[in-house]
Amino acid sequence: DNLLLRAENVKIYFDQRGNGKNVVKAVDGISIDIMRNEIFGIVGESGCGKSTFGRGLINLLPLTEGTVYIDDKDTTQLSKEEMKDMRKRMQIIFQDPSACLNPRRKVKEILMEPFKIHGIHDKDVINDRIIELMELVGLAKYHLNRYPHELSGGQKQRIGIARALALEPEFIVCDEAVSALDVSVQAQVLNLLSDLKEKLGLTYFFISHNLNVVYQISDRVGVMYLGKMVEVAPYNSLYNKRYHPYTEALLSAIPQVDKDEQKQRIILKGEVPSPTNPPPGCSFHTRCPKKFSKCVTEIPLLLEVEKDHFVACHLYDSFHEIHNR
Ligand code: SF4
Ligand code: MG
Numbered sequence: 001d002n003l004l005l006r007a008e009n010v011k012i013y014f015d016q017r018g019n020g021k022n023v024v025k026a027v028d029g030i031s032i033d034i035m036r037n038e039i040f041g042i043v044g045e046s047g048c049g050k051s052t053f054g055r056g057l058i059n060l061l062p063l064t065e066g067t068v069y070i071d072d073k074d075t076t077q078l079s080k081e082e083m084k085d086m087r088k089r090m091q092i093i094f095q096d097p098s099a100c101l102n103p104r105r106k107v108k109e110i111l112m113e114p115f116k117i118h119g120i121h122d123k124d125v126i127n128d129r130i131i132e133l134m135e136l137v138g139l140a141k142y143h144l145n146r147y148p149h150e151l152s153g154g155q156k157q158r159i160g161i162a163r164a165l166a167l168e169p170e171f172i173v174c175d176e177a178v179s180a181l182d183v184s185v186q187a188q189v190l191n192l193l194s195d196l197k198e199k200l201g202l203t204y205f206f207i208s209h210n211l212n213v214v215y216q217i218s219d220r221v222g223v224m225y226l227g228k229m230v231e232v233a234p235y236n237s238l239y240n241k242r243y244h245p246y247t248e249a250l251l252s253a254i255p256q257v258d259k260d261e262q263k264q265r266i267i268l269k270g271e272v273p274s275p276t277n278p279p280p281g282c283s284f285h286t287r288c289p290k291k292f293s294k295c296v297t298e299i300p301l302l303l304e305v306e307k308d309h310f311v312a313c314h315l316y317d318s319f320h321e322i323h324n325r
Pocket of ligand 1: 244245246282284286290291292295313314315
């Protein structure tokens with residue numbers, strides 16, 4: 001079928017001192033399915049665990065608990081060979097292209113790196129592929145002889161994308177891939193990513209702290225808070241209705257073009273609590289304007305409130321029962 005990746009109860013904890021105290025619960029029990037050729041957007045404030053989760057999905061970080069299946073294969077149980085193969089299929093694009101492009105290497109050399117790492121040495125094969133990659137990301141060939149500092153932010157990010165595409169991956173984690181760019185350049189790079197997805201049949205896990213950016217590109221959106229998924233829905237379903245008070249607050253912060261549409265800005269009280277010591281019950285209760293007694297003691301489950309639209313909030317507990325009848 002169309003399922004590419006399944007995460008089952010994924011937990012990623014960091015034991016900072018190695019003594020079991022101060023354990024950071026960066027990802028705390030997330031289950032999601034990602035379909036082939038889908039853009040799954042993930043939004044949340046910094047520190048909510050979205051980058052950690054993205055790295056866990058592609059095996060760049062070990063899982064503390066749970067499993068990630070790709071094509072029904074348990075990726076926590078791979079042999080060395082299978083792991084190497086998976087490295088090719090799963091790539092990541094980072095926020096700051098300059099930080100991951102070696103300043104002393106020309107673009108051409110930067111694009112050769114992935115081939116070397118994977119033991120591909122045929123010069124003709126590599127050269128042909130590099131020219132193809134430049135065309136794919138819309139850069140003229142003469143940039144191949146340039147150094148990263150001679151390129152604009154948008155051009156550097158295109159090189160970052162080209163490098164991620166070098167080995168023909170299927171799944172790409174885009175971690176704040178446009179967040180460092182000017183708004184006009186952001187739109188161009190988002191368009192490029194969408195086009196590449198269509199052309200190459202890619203699947204993205206698209207991480208951003210900016211719900212507006214996530215809205216622009218995603219087929220489905222997941223909202224994370226303190227290591228948990230609090231709302232998951234198809235883009236248009238979430239656009240029409242946000243159920244979770246946290247999603248509502250995130251959305252109210254986006255300026256609307258139409259003044260009448262402008263939501264009353266919901267200002268959340270207080271800081272995000274520390275993931276070493278998340279609040280009991282619903283971990284959002286310390287900031288939630290709608291909390292009630294149950295929220296403090298019981299952890300809300302992620303339940304389907306309408307077709308394909310999931311929410312973890314006690315406000316909808318009865319809703320779900322009705323839906324199931
Ligand atoms: Fe707010 Fe309670 Fe819902 Fe948590 S479960 S988001 S505290 S209403
Ligand atoms: Mg991050």
